[in-house]
Amino acid sequence: MSKRNAILAAATRLFARNGFKETSTSELTKITGAAGGTIFHHFKNKEDLFLNVLKDVETTVTSAFRELTERHRAHPGMDQVEHAVISYLQLAANFEDQFLLLHRHYPYQVAETNADCRRSLESVYNCLLEIFEGCIRAGIKDGTIQTGSARSTAMIIFAMVDGITRLHTYNIYHAGSLYNDVIQSCRSLLAASASSGANERTGKEGTWPV
């Protein structure tokens, strides 16, 4: 493996597990065997390294999620949602560091001032939400799902599933054993007619407000 890739891999793990500020370049040199100067030969500074890590996370997560879900396009909408939820939980388990990084506060803080960072995060969440939304929309069409706004419901399903993975990550309760209940809850939520429709008009807005 090239030093560049070794640095990227180590940075991904350390940024995710220990945080950006608490990861020193000297720690990266120890793990990768690269010299201090090599890091700054490939990346202009530490923040640039972080942005490259995030870019990798973006492509890894989005392509993996797309690949896992696209095979079920022909199934009934309700089953598609269930499969998407299971896929998301699998993904979070297989790409632990990537999801840990996305669950940290730091990327969103950087996103406030850095357009590249904001774009990477937008890309991830747009991908995830679009897929959930697509499954729900299919379910509405084929009659397996009754709900007001597909977009709003996708947000809620996503918040639920992502919330569970967070609880699992932080060792709060044995959240990993809740997966069956999560899926059952999704089905209940989608089968019942949510009549509020308070946000149907916003269903077509972009994912990020400003």
Place this chain on the structure above:
Amino acid sequence: MSKRNAILAAATRLFARNGFKETSTSELTKITGAAGGTIFHHFKNKEDLFLNVLKDVETTVTSAFRELTERHRAHPGMDQVEHAVISYLQLAANFEDQFLLLHRHYPYQVAETNADCRRSLESVYNCLLEIFEGCIRAGIKDGTIQTGSARSTAMIIFAMVDGITRLHTYNIYHAGSLYNDVIQSCRSLLAASASSGANERTGKEGTWPV
């Protein structure tokens, strides 16, 4: 306000908004007007300051949530849950810094090695989950709610609501406008009979596994 309280207040805000490592003692001295030495007169080091901040967050959040929800004990269980969800969303809005801190990765990292930190976090999550669980249990008893395990369902509701507040915090979509949909989803989820029951036996386990 005593210097000690001023330091605690400023540290709460800065640890929440900027993070622990990225908050320097010199920044605290500038904001509070206290000298560098004064910080270490009241707290033996920076981590001790953090633990005191977290302890404050614990009492603030738990007592506020208890107070908000205890008035509705006599209502039907389903209405209790709705009110608890609304209360949680209000709380997250009123105590922005406290929730921001609880949504950071750092406290959970410290909790792995520090028993006081772990206790504070346990206390917060036990309080929140117990209240949600109590509402659901009341609903099961009075027939307004059908669900398998009250504990598991409480976890899922909590994950959903907390997930939405996180999306809101990080400016992902206009999550704040989803509150009505969230409540409607909770009702759908609780009204339908979730027959899985896969985790009913774990309903009495402690909140934290190990």
Place this chain on the structure above:
DNA sequence: TCCTCAACCGAATGATCGGTCGGTTTTTGG
């Protein structure tokens, strides 16, 4: 009034960090 003790101050310190730079090695393409 004086003693005591806690609150408070701010300069000093040693360690660490991100980043630079001049040089060496390796790779590559003609």
Place this chain on the structure above:
DNA sequence: CCAAAAACCGACCGATCATTCGGTTGAGGA
């Protein structure tokens, strides 16, 4: 095979950080 470019090295630097310490202030009790 050779030259040019890219990868890589590690000593070095200024800045910043958490923490220490000797001294000052101020309130309260005897």
